[in-house]
Ligand SMILES: Nc1ncnc2c1ncn2[C@@H]1O[C@H](COP(=O)(O)OP(=O)(O)OP(=O)(O)O)[C@@H](O)[C@H]1O
């Protein structure tokens with residue numbers, strides 16, 4: 053195992069009120085080296101929060117994140133960062149994640165310098181090399197972000213993340229903001245880089261077709277918990293949790309024109325993370341809920357060696 | 369059948385130096401019909417939509433063409449009348465929901481104000497407004513009514529804006545990337561809501577999106593834009609099952625199929641689109657097109673109506689049907 057996320061809880065206090073946002077409510081996940089873990093789930097279910105905790109931008113309220121037996125305790129932000137910088141984050145938005153007043157070359161160089169990864173005289177050629185890795189030419193160095201297309205900017209973001217020589221790349225919606233035809237390019241690039249450098253990915257996306265394309269293992273999150281976990285084909289082709297089923301049934305598929313039944317959708321209100329329903333958090337929307345569902349929180353239990361589900365009606 | 373709205377030969381340019389941003393766009397919709405607009409980023413989808421409402425950003429203007437809505441030319445109409453149409457008969461959901469919301473006013477008051485402004489007669493405005501939030505899946509609608517826009521997540525704001533746009537039962541809903549920020553179950557809820565409105569009230573829709581899965585399942589016809597022009601238009605089935613323009617085909621080929629078992633390399637379209645004002649008398653896709661011939665660089669292919677489908681290409685891909 054490389055990355056172990058052990059029962060992580062993250063609460064955000066809300067200013068001027070006593071309530072808290074329960075962003076993560078006990079998440080446990082493992083990623084092995086070279087593997088890609090895909091994370092899907094509703095907007096606001098805590099995906100980006102998890103990403104920020106892993107790279108040390110924030111620390112968990114409770115629980116531990118371990119990287120090769122180095123436990124990252126609460127408040128260990130600096131330790132994480134000065135350490136081997138194992139994890140780097142690529143953000144969703146290629147427009148706001150790059151400094152508009154910094155030339156591309158500078159913005160990559162900055163990372164190499166910050167991590168003290170090259171001798172002074174080697175830095176420039178390293179920048180060129182990184183640009184080449186993401187399929188960009190050397191003359192891009194002198195350009196500013198606004199002079200690049202969305203796809204090019206996302207390539208620069210990836211080059212910048214790679215500059216820190218991470219083992220783990222956290223990709224938070226890396227292609228959502230891109231044009232359809234450009235998305236394919238960036239996805240192909242990610243697949244190539246993974247192979248070339250033996251990288252481990254955590255790939256977060258709303259778009260299940262992208263997650264299907266790249267993941268080995270998929271975790272489905274709902275209101276700060278993992279409700280289903282399994283290999284990509286198990287989860288997508290044989291979903292067991294009622295939420296995963298609804299999610300997959302709702303994917304609009306362009307290969308079947310007009311076939312999607314627009315009238316079926318999950319009924320019920322989406323609960324707010326400040327006020328999570330008792331018992332199974334999904335019970336207010338679940339089509340197969342039984343009275344007991346509002347009393348007990350179902351644990352994530354294996355139904356096969358590699359597939360686990362948190363639903364008391366599925367795992368009996 | 370008479371169209372509810374029609375754009376004829378609409379071209380948009382920059383005001384300062386007259387650079388052409390869109391050229392000769394023709395779109396027409398009958399009552400209850402839904403048209404999807406897809407295409408490369410920067411191809412002119414948003415500008416086209418904004419021109420209908422007379423809301424083009426500063427520095428950009430209509431160069432030529434006509435926009436007819438219910439028999440009135442919106443380009444020459446009295447501004448007061450246009451304001452009356454906007455919001456009530458035509459409403460729009462923007463790419464960025466914050467542009468439609470007032471940051472210093474509660475969501476409840478904003479919704480009530482919309483009813484008020486257009487003298488919309490409902491028996492119980494408060495519950496009407498609350499119901500509109502429930503329909504778009506806002507959790508805890510009572511609290512939402514008292515909240516300010518910044519207290520919502522991006523996805524929730526977008527739902528508020530959608531609720532607002534449907535409040536007055538418009539004849540035409542223009543939606544610009546309305547569900548991109550939403551996850552698929554909520555997206556489905558929104559799509560089902562607008563589809564219901566559409567069939568119940570014969571609402572027409574102009575739906576702009578990069579999400580081809582949504583387009584394939586929501587609209588009757590699709591227009592594909594590239595570098596400021598419509599390059600192909602047809603029924604949804606025709607566009608998805610037998611695209612004829614090489615760009616449309618490339619676009620579809622670059623998508624992973626949601627239900628496919630294969631995880632092969634994705635096809636992509638090499639190169640970037642040209643600036644629309646630099647295209648001149650040639651096919652704007654020529655530099656990226658694998659079928660380009662000499663003719664493609666010497667003259668401009670125009671849309672040619674063949675039944676319900678038309679394609680702006682000298683060598684369209686043979687239809688498989
Ligand atoms: N700094 C913060 N303060 C208070 N609440 C926060 C903060 N950051 C996130 N949250 C809340 O925590 C929850 C989880 O947010 P997060 O950004 O992780 O969701 P997500 O799954 O990435 O959603 P999306 O798909 O929309 O990006 C949300 O309810 C969000 O509003």
Ligand SMILES: Nc1ncnc2c1ncn2[C@@H]1O[C@H](COP(=O)(O)OP(=O)(O)OP(=O)(O)O)[C@@H](O)[C@H]1O
Pocket residue numbers: 382389407408409410411412413414415416425426427428
């Ligand atoms: N205010 C403006 N002044 C000058 N040019 C503009 C202005 N607004 C848009 N443009 C240009 O007009 C062209 C069309 O823009 P538009 O926003 O309509 O594209 P779009 O198809 O909606 O793209 P996207 O899919 O990225 O939203 C672009 O090249 C854009 O840069």
Ligand code: SF4
Pocket residue numbers: 293294295332333334335336338339340341342345350362363364365366
């Ligand atoms: S535990 Fe109950 S409410 Fe939760 S998913 Fe299973 S059946 Fe539905």
Ligand code: SF4
Pocket residue numbers: 613614615651652653654655657658659660661664669680681682683684
């Ligand atoms: S006109 Fe020529 S260059 Fe343009 S799309 Fe058709 S074949 Fe390609």
Ligand SMILES: [Mg+2]
Pocket residue numbers: 099100101224
């Ligand atoms: Mg997020």
Ligand SMILES: [Mg+2]
Pocket residue numbers: 413414415463544
């Ligand atoms: Mg746009």
